[in-house]
Amino acid sequence: MISEKHSKVIENLTQIFENKTYRRKEILVDVEEIHRDLFYIKKGVARIFYYDDKAQDHTHWISSDDQFIALFSSVLSGKRMPFGIEVIEDGSEIFRFPYHLLLKLKSNSPELQQFMEDLFAESLITMGNRLIDQQIKTTDERYHDLIASHPDWLQRINLGYIAGYLGMTQQQLSKIRAQRS
Secondary structure (H helix, E strand, C coil), X not given: CCCHHHHHHHHHHHHHCCEEXXXXXXXXXXXXXXXXXXXXXXXXXXXXXXXXXXCCEEEEEEEXXXXXECCHHHHHHCCEXXXXXEECCCCEEEEEEEHHHHXXXXXXXXXXXXXXXXXXXXXHHHHHHHHXXXXXXXXXXXXXXXXXXXXXXXXXXXXXHHHHHHCCCHHHHHHHXXXXX
16 A cells, blocks of 8 residues: 555656556566566556466466555566566556656656655565565465455455465465365
């Protein structure tokens, strides 16, 4: 969620850049493509995904309403990564912010500069915490954390995507859900 502190910056950016309404399964960035944009999800859900050596699809990250989604390591390095971004909810309203234009705009806007620094720092902290959670917390604890922070996801997102995001199989997720019912 966007903090109150940065809501004005987002409002200004959404006045500059166009949004588009996407259907489920539309690709924002294809696998192996250099990620050059930040995406602001005003309404909807998208995921970062990759394929394993058996061409099986895996969910790496999920973002929803009032959140950003981007593969920051590719955006910042300009290198290809084996990840793509896909819309997973019909009617998702998403703004595409080209990173090179944000860089130009931030030179004249201390507010935008601070926002971008905060966004990248928050992303780094969130990914670090997620990695720690994957290594330390049980599958049940990760599921509990998810429903506490995103209770609406269970109704909006395919359980296979949620299982992948939580680092478990769909069968493990079903078992945890059954135990909690």
